Amino acid sequence: MPEPDSTPPQIYDLHCHSTASDGSLSPTAVVQRAHEHGVTALALTDHDTTAGLAEAQQSASAAGIRLIPGIELSAEWQHQCFHIVGLGIDPHYTPLADATHVLQNTRLNRAEKIADKLAKKHIPGALAAVMAAVGDGMITRSHFADFLVAGNHVNSQQDAFDRYLAKGKPAYVATPWADLAQAVNWITESGGVAVLAHPLRYNLSSNQMKRLLTAFKDAGGRGMEIVTGRINPDEIQRASLYAKNFALSGSMGSDFHSPDQWVELGRLAALPAQIQPVWELLN
Numbered sequence: 001m002p003e004p005d006s007t008p009p010q011i012y013d014l015h016c017h018s019t020a021s022d023g024s025l026s027p028t029a030v031v032q033r034a035h036e037h038g039v040t041a042l043a044l045t046d047h048d049t050t051a052g053l054a055e056a057q058q059s060a061s062a063a064g065i066r067l068i069p070g071i072e073l074s075a076e077w078q079h080q081c082f083h084i085v086g087l088g089i090d091p092h093y094t095p096l097a098d099a100t101h102v103l104q105n106t107r108l109n110r111a112e113k114i115a116d117k118l119a120k121k122h123i124p125g126a127l128a129a130v131m132a133a134v135g136d137g138m139i140t141r142s143h144f145a146d147f148l149v150a151g152n153h154v155n156s157q158q159d160a161f162d163r164y165l166a167k168g169k170p171a172y173v174a175t176p177w178a179d180l181a182q183a184v185n186w187i188t189e190s191g192g193v194a195v196l197a198h199p200l201r202y203n204l205s206s207n208q209m210k211r212l213l214t215a216f217k218d219a220g221g222r223g224m225e226i227v228t229g230r231i232n233p234d235e236i237q238r239a240s241l242y243a244k245n246f247a248l249s250g251s252m253g254s255d256f257h258s259p260d261q262w263v264e265l266g267r268l269a270a271l272p273a274q275i276q277p278v279w280e281l282l283n
Contacts, residue, residue: 012279013266014043014068015085015197015228015253020052021072022140024258027052030265031059031067039266041279043070043087043253048103049138050091068282071096072197074103074175075183077215082180083197085225085251086187088282093190099178104138110173111139117171118144118164123153141165142257157261181219188220193281195223195251199242200235213246223278227252227268240272250275 017023018030025033027044034042042065044056053069060067071086089096115127129150130143145160154160164171178186187194196216204212213224226239227250243250250271254263271277 008040010040011038011266012041012252012277013039013254013256013268014041014070014087014195014251014278015045015072015225016042016256016265017046017072018044018052018056019135019137020044020049021046021138022142022257027056028059030256031056031063031065033259034265035063035065037264037266039065041066041068042265043068043085045070045072045085045087045253047072047138047140048074048107049100050089050097051100051136051138053091068279070192071100071187073099073183073186074177075180076177077180077212080202081175081177082202082212084180084183084187084221085195085197085253086190086192087195087223087251087278089187089192090190093186096186096190099186103178106175106177107139110175111144113173114141114144114165114171117173118148121164121170123148123151144171180215184216184219184221188222191283193223193249193278194219194221195225195278196221196248197225198228198231198255199224199239200231209242213242213248217246217248221248222281223249223251225253226250226275227271229255229263231269233269236269236272240275243275249278249281251278 018027046052050071057067069089073084075082075084118126126147129147145157148154148160184194224243252268252271254265256262256265
């Protein structure tokens, strides 16, 4: 009889955030926590920045887990913002590095406008507070949500978006993100794999999703997240069907931001057997 396979199972988490963007833990702490929860391959994918990758790699090397360099780029398609995860990128690829600097300025300009709008709603001091909290990190709307919670203006992050920060609300600011095809190109030209993040969160109709996936694949996208965050089994099956119909590989990631409010690192359902895992595309 053949010997049983004694290779320990590989546990992937290919979407998470640190203090380099809107996570609450440092890159070192994220990697350590992932290791404690059994993750063997982790992608740090901060919003529009690779600033946390060097620190994360040091921690991953010390912990003996594989770090996959990543990013989560904001991109625009048909006047809507979508998030594209880049896996296995080269953070030193000049066009991608240049793009992160442009995106940092874009986010700063948006932050100034959000703060102005909040001030007009008699909520002053937002920009100074957010800048102090962010430090060298990338400013996101979640930082403003935290500011609103801390000031007892809202009850929760979700309440902050529902009342002030979401599209159509008093402090929402439309933002000129990079074109979808350009964002995908930055990832692929740097040697990475472009993955459509949390595809079912965009509330698209079936026809809209098909058009988006067509544009994404035509641009060079190769994967989509199948298992992410608090997705349920029915949603996993829906996402799997889209991936299969468009010949896209499947990814999985917690989208972890903090220990208290998000799905835990590595605590994910299995990728459906009929879907090619995106990690098979990574060098």
